[in-house]
Amino acid sequence: MWAMIVKEFRQLRRDRRTLAMMIVMPVVLLIVFGYAASFDVTTIPTVAAGPEAGQVAHLVGEPFHVTATEPAQGRAWAEQQLRDGNAAVAVVTGSGRPQVLIDGSQLFTAKAAIAELSAAAAKAAVNGPAGGQASQPGSQPQPVVTVLYNPELNTSDIMIPGLAGVVLVFVGTIITSLGVVRERQSGTLEQLAVMPLKPRDVFLGKIVPYFAVAALDLAIVVGLGVGLFGVPFRGSLAVFALGAVLFLFVTLGIGVLISSVSENQGQAIQLAFMVTLPQVLLSGLIFPLSSIAVGVRWISYLLPLTYFNEISRGVMLRAEPLTSLWQPFLLLALLGVVVFTLASLRFRADLAPAAPRRGSGTPRGPESARGAPTATSAAGTPSARSAG
Amino acid sequence: MTAPGAAESGGDWWGTEDVCVKFGDTLALDRVWFRAEPGRVSAVVGGDGAGRTTLLRCLAGALAPASGRVRRPARMATGYMSAGSGVYPDLSVTENLAFRATAYRVPPQQARERSAELLARAGLDRVGDRLAGQLSGGMRQKLGVIAAMLHRPDLLVLDEPTTGVDPVSRADLWWLIARAAAGGAAVVLATSYLDEAERAQDVLVLDAGTVLASGTAEQIVAAMPGTLTITSERPAGDAGRRAWRREGRWRVWDPAGLDTEGAVAPGSRDVVMPDLQDAVTVAILARELALVPAGQESR
Numbered sequence A: 001m002w003a004m005i006v007k008e009f010r011q012l013r014r015d016r017r018t019l020a021m022m023i024v025m026p027v028v029l030l031i032v033f034g035y036a037a038s039f040d041v042t043t044i045p046t047v048a049a050g051p052e053a054g055q056v057a058h059l060v061g062e063p064f065h066v067t068a069t070e071p072a073q074g075r076a077w078a079e080q081q082l083r084d085g086n087a088a089v090a091v092v093t094g095s096g097r098p099q100v101l102i103d104g105s106q107l108f109t110a111k112a113a114i115a116e117l118s119a120a121a122a123k124a125a126v127n128g129p130a131g132g133q134a135s136q137p138g139s140q141p142q143p144v145v146t147v148l149y150n151p152e153l154n155t156s157d158i159m160i161p162g163l164a165g166v167v168l169v170f171v172g173t174i175i176t177s178l179g180v181v182r183e184r185q186s187g188t189l190e191q192l193a194v195m196p197l198k199p200r201d202v203f204l205g206k207i208v209p210y211f212a213v214a215a216l217d218l219a220i221v222v223g224l225g226v227g228l229f230g231v232p233f234r235g236s237l238a239v240f241a242l243g244a245v246l247f248l249f250v251t252l253g254i255g256v257l258i259s260s261v262s263e264n265q266g267q268a269i270q271l272a273f274m275v276t277l278p279q280v281l282l283s284g285l286i287f288p289l290s291s292i293a294v295g296v297r298w299i300s301y302l303l304p305l306t307y308f309n310e311i312s313r314g315v316m317l318r319a320e321p322l323t324s325l326w327q328p329f330l331l332l333a334l335l336g337v338v339v340f341t342l343a344s345l346r347f348r349a350d351l352a353p354a355a356p357r358r359g360s361g362t363p364r365g366p367e368s369a370r371g372a373p374t375a376t377s378a379a380g381t382p383s384a385r386s387a388g
Numbered sequence B: 001m002t003a004p005g006a007a008e009s010g011g012d013w014w015g016t017e018d019v020c021v022k023f024g025d026t027l028a029l030d031r032v033w034f035r036a037e038p039g040r041v042s043a044v045v046g047g048d049g050a051g052r053t054t055l056l057r058c059l060a061g062a063l064a065p066a067s068g069r070v071r072r073p074a075r076m077a078t079g080y081m082s083a084g085s086g087v088y089p090d091l092s093v094t095e096n097l098a099f100r101a102t103a104y105r106v107p108p109q110q111a112r113e114r115s116a117e118l119l120a121r122a123g124l125d126r127v128g129d130r131l132a133g134q135l136s137g138g139m140r141q142k143l144g145v146i147a148a149m150l151h152r153p154d155l156l157v158l159d160e161p162t163t164g165v166d167p168v169s170r171a172d173l174w175w176l177i178a179r180a181a182a183g184g185a186a187v188v189l190a191t192s193y194l195d196e197a198e199r200a201q202d203v204l205v206l207d208a209g210t211v212l213a214s215g216t217a218e219q220i221v222a223a224m225p226g227t228l229t230i231t232s233e234r235p236a237g238d239a240g241r242r243a244w245r246r247e248g249r250w251r252v253w254d255p256a257g258l259d260t261e262g263a264v265a266p267g268s269r270d271v272v273m274p275d276l277q278d279a280v281t282v283a284i285l286a287r288e289l290a291l292v293p294a295g296q297e298s299r
Helices: A002-014 A016-036 A053-060 A075-083 A107-127 A155-186 A188-194 A199-228 A237-260 A265-282 A294-300 A304-318 A322-351 A366-371 A382-386 B052-060 B093-103 B108-121 B137-149 B167-182 B217-222 B237-242 B276-291
Strands: A044-049 A064-070 A089-092 A099-103 A144-148 B014-023 B026-036 B041-045 B067-071 B078-081 B155-159 B186-191 B202-207 B210-215 B227-231 B243-246 B249-254
Touching (some): A044 A075, A075 A099, A099 A107, A155 A188, A199 A322, B052 B202, B108 B137, B155 B167, B237 B243, B237 B276
Parallel strands (some): A099 A144, B041 B202, B155 B186
Antiparallel strands (some): A089 A099, B014 B026
């Protein structure tokens, strides 16, 4: 057993990446996710419409944060603000009781808003209207609260559009990265490099099947979500498909990029894990983006799943049109261009006749390593000569 | 004028001209000149780390040399089997060949006929549906060679096609190699088996990245300097540094002629006619002895 322990330590010492994963990553992950893991909603973006819109900010108080008031607008405008993701709560004033519209697709924010409104209503019932305006009893009628897009506040309604993205991340990133690095490990990547195939053909030929499988996965997940879990699909299928294609573009590119910087499948899985886990935890899939500490939140905006979440929830739950989703689409496209360019450049370099790498005693690949010289001439050693 | 490290095509031979390859600070190939002619089989021999695979990778276009020139045909006319067969273990035999045929644009009908013929001759016709990863080592090597020669390349580069292969499969492989050469291809193969290299028309002996000898096996043997004797005991003294064990006895090389200073009496030795294995061993030994002065050797 001692021999095994020593051997394992020696191997581990030489595998710097695994060692870093084991020691550094847990610390980094704990810090990052520690700041990210919060369901607490401290700010609820709110808009107000109707003749008394200007007074809403004064009446609602924290944690509602009124970002826009439009006295000339009505309920239609307020609904549009929620649909387009500009606010989580909209207050419509006018004749009769004020209407409070809540975006149910922002589950935790919606729950927090309902809780605040209930607390305020209870307080008003005991002490009079909110804000201590006891001198005007009954002047602030209780609002009519309506939850839009996810009236039952079902968790599955908001999770499944996001989970569709997670499935794509897994297929796109992990499976693709393994597929390419397997070529390198088995020595067939070098075989491809000398074949009369253009790097572009190899690159596209490699990812198109994964693209097709991932697209099929997506269709199955969304189909099951709608059929089995009753998740609504209110928006345009074409807009959703366009978002999915862009998102796949990025995730497949990340997969190829990972494989091009990995020597073996183990390293590829490690890297893919490091890319996938933050996407699950920091993209707004589980924790609301607004609840993630600002120091960590910037990472969320570098993750493609963040934007796909916006698109899938926006289209499926709120029927958001392309015009209101231009921002996540644009950012996803930008990420796609950057990642895909890097991936194709790396892949092209992999397939080009390899220039021997400086500082490396052996070139990459099993057969090339065998060709690398050693300090002594093995054929000339006594053992080799006496073996005959 | 072609830039250093560039590949050229055209002409009636393929090979390298003054090629150098460096891995970090290590010179893997040092000014290597090599010529492979159409219709001939050339064997590149040498020990581990001699630079055989590096030379073959340069020839196939998988490795760019630091300097010198590589003459090779277009990719479409080059066939390459990397060490380890280079076939996809998770594709069947016929799927592997179909992939190669498509990549090299071999017409489907022609690809089917040639695949069937080569598979039958190599004894693989009954395992066409079997995954390459489930084949024995020898069968996989044969598949690798067939895949590399399927499109009738002008230059066929095979890295250790017969390593770890049983004698029957080795005979099949040599049939395939001869068939490719008979079809007009210049075949270059790396091997560590010197008896096998004797079957090739041309031999290149590499050691530590340098060319020790080249020519036909007969030419290399004839060019061996000194004499070779055989004895039952390893001689003492300086002669011992020039001795190696083969087939249960000791062979002693004397660069200048019959060794009269060895501990073993000259009368107890027989002078033997060297073969390629002896000539290669002597070439490597001569280089080592030139590099390591007497009394400084570590053995």
